[in-house]
Amino acid sequence: MRKNKYLDKIITSTLCKNFDSVSIINNAQLANYTTFGIGGECSALVSIDNLGTLTMILNHCHEQHLPYYILGNGSNLLVTSKGISGVVLDMRNMNSCEVFGDFIYAEAGVSLPRLANIAMQVDLSGLEFATNIPGTVGGAVAMNAGAFGSDMSSIVQHVTIWRNNKIVNIPNKNISFNYRKSIFTNAKDCVIIGVLLKLCKSSKNLIIDKMQKLTSIRANTQNVGYRSAGSAFYCTNIPPAYMIEKSGLKGMREGDAAISQKHSGYIVNMGNATSNDVRRLMRKVKSIIKMEWGEVLHPEIIYWGG
Ligand SMILES: Cc1cc2nc3c(=O)[nH]c(=O)nc-3n(C[C@H](O)[C@H](O)[C@H](O)COP(=O)(O)OP(=O)(O)OC[C@H]3O[C@@H](n4cnc5c(N)ncnc54)[C@H](O)[C@@H]3O)c2cc1C
Numbered sequence: 001m002r003k004n005k006y007l008d009k010i011i012t013s014t015l016c017k018n019f020d021s022v023s024i025i026n027n028a029q030l031a032n033y034t035t036f037g038i039g040g041e042c043s044a045l046v047s048i049d050n051l052g053t054l055t056m057i058l059n060h061c062h063e064q065h066l067p068y069y070i071l072g073n074g075s076n077l078l079v080t081s082k083g084i085s086g087v088v089l090d091m092r093n094m095n096s097c098e099v100f101g102d103f104i105y106a107e108a109g110v111s112l113p114r115l116a117n118i119a120m121q122v123d124l125s126g127l128e129f130a131t132n133i134p135g136t137v138g139g140a141v142a143m144n145a146g147a148f149g150s151d152m153s154s155i156v157q158h159v160t161i162w163r164n165n166k167i168v169n170i171p172n173k174n175i176s177f178n179y180r181k182s183i184f185t186n187a188k189d190c191v192i193i194g195v196l197l198k199l200c201k202s203s204k205n206l207i208i209d210k211m212q213k214l215t216s217i218r219a220n221t222q223n224v225g226y227r228s229a230g231s232a233f234y235c236t237n238i239p240p241a242y243m244i245e246k247s248g249l250k251g252m253r254e255g256d257a258a259i260s261q262k263h264s265g266y267i268v269n270m271g272n273a274t275s276n277d278v279r280r281l282m283r284k285v286k287s288i289i290k291m292e293w294g295e296v297l298h299p300e301i302i303y304w305g306g
Contacts, residue, residue, distance in 0.1 A: 004085040011043040011066055011087055018060060023047040030083070030304075033090065034074035035134060037227040037269050038278065039304075040083025042069070048109070049093035051167075051193060058162055058191060061087055069304060070191055072139030073111065076229050080305025081274040089191070091138055099124070102201060103157065107194045108138030112145070120211065125202035126155045128210040132218050134230075138192040142184040143300075144177045148214055153177030157196040163189055180234050180300050224260040226268035232282060233265065233297040241265030243293050244285060254281040275305060 012026045024046050030039030048054045061068040067086035071077075095109040099122050106115055112130040115137060119127040129150040133140065140152050141159055156177075158169045161184075176183045184190055233240040244250070244264040252259045253270070255277030260266040267278055286297045 007066075007085040008043040010064070011085070014060070014064055014066075015044050015046070015057075015087070019046075019053075019056065022053055022057070023049075028088070030074075030079045030088065033071060033088075034077050034079055034229070035227055036074075036078060036229045036273075036278070038081060038273055038275055039074075039077075039079030040081045042084050042088045043086055045071075045088045045090055047090050047093050051094070054089070054091075054094065054191065054193065055162060055165075055167075057087070057089060059165060062165070070138070072109070072136035072142075073134055075134045076139060076143055076300070076302055078229060078275055078278055078301045078303050078305075080303075081276065082305065084304055091136060094193075095136075102199055104197045104199065105194055106137045106197065108136060108192045110137045111135070112137065112140055116211065119199055120204065120207045123201055123204050123207070124199035125207050125210075126150075126197070126199035128207060128214060131211045132215055137195050141175075141192055141195055142182060142187075143180050143302075144182050144185075145180070148217075151177070153182075155197045155199060157198045159184075159192055160194045160196075162191040162193055167193065179236070186302070222263050222266070224262045224266050224268055226258075226260065226270060228260065228266045228268045229301045231265040231300050232267040233285070234300045235295055235297050237295055238293065239265070240289070240297055243289050243295060247288055247292050249285060249288065252281065252285070254278075254284065257281045259285065275303075279303075 015024050024044050026044050027041045028045035031037050069088045071088050071090045091109040094107045097106045097110050112133045112135050116127040116131045129147045133145050144152050156172050158171045160169050241264045249259050250264050251261050256270045256273035257277035258270050260268045289297050
């Protein structure tokens with residue numbers, strides 16, 4: 001049960017009154033919108049398919065002091081099973097994309113695998129690493145998503161954002177990209193609208209070859225067979241998966257949350273895991289790794305909830 005029924009009522013009634021042409025689902029189950037399959041109800045989930053709707057809803061939330069959350073593909077999220085009182089803006093339908101020479105402008109909701117394919121079709125290299133990352137471009141910039149030694153920071157030219165009722169472009173150098181982090185990672189007041197990427201011309205065959213190789217490496221090492229949010233932790237010194245495996249924590253379980261048997265950096269939902277199961281497991285792993293290795297694990301997964 002969510003905590004604030006009064007706020008839920010205000011949110012649903014003001015949205016219904018003001019935005020009857022927008023697709024809004026009251027009391028949407030967020031488990032259906034996260035790759036973990038975990039998450040209770042939100043007050044309302046608004047499907048954003050263009051900039052006009054996005055700015056209208058954001059302005060409304062600001063004027064009425066309504067809490068809001070930005071949802072990409074939910075692939076790096078753990079949402080509380082108690083649910084959240086707030087408006088969730090689902091960005092996945094704001095997903096157009098344009099190629100200009102070596103540049104691609106992608107709206108925030110474009111999926112990374114789709115974008116990597118579009119780049120490949122026009123012989124542009126630089127996005128092969130993203131072929132199998134199940135996020136949107138907006139989520140990927142917020143998290144500086146990456147794999148196999150590349151990440152978003154190496155291809156982002158600038159990011160177009162909504163902030164304080166204004167739309168501005170932020171150049172790469174002002175985004176403070178770091179390992180799986182950027183200025184947008186936990187920013188409450190910035191919404192990524194679109195991203196300009198600079199790629200480089202290459203041969204289609206070379207790009208396809210690289211995409212296929214990376215796909216097969218991932219299939220062998222990361223195809224864990226259960227729902228997850230990818231790597232649960234990051235650490236600046238030793239890879240968390242290595243320490244977790246060497247400490248014999250594979251398969252360790254709290255409720256229905258478990259350390260994957262296949263990739264020890266992943267926490268998986270074995271069926272009916274709750275957000276508390278995952279959080280208890282993360283706390284246990286963190287404390288064992290601190291004790292045995294002296295290393296501090298930081299959660300890579302973003303938590304939505306009290
Ligand atoms: C099987 C699996 C494999 C994965 N492999 C990788 C990997 O190899 N490398 C890697 O880096 N990650 C990986 N991930 C994690 C995840 O896919 C990435 O972090 C991805 O970039 C998250 O994008 P998303 O759209 O799903 O974001 P979400 O999970 O929806 O959101 C993540 C954060 O970004 C914010 N956000 C989303 N969109 C916007 C926006 N438009 N404006 C502002 N903030 C926004 C959200 O509010 C939230 O704080 C994996 C996940 C899974 C499930």
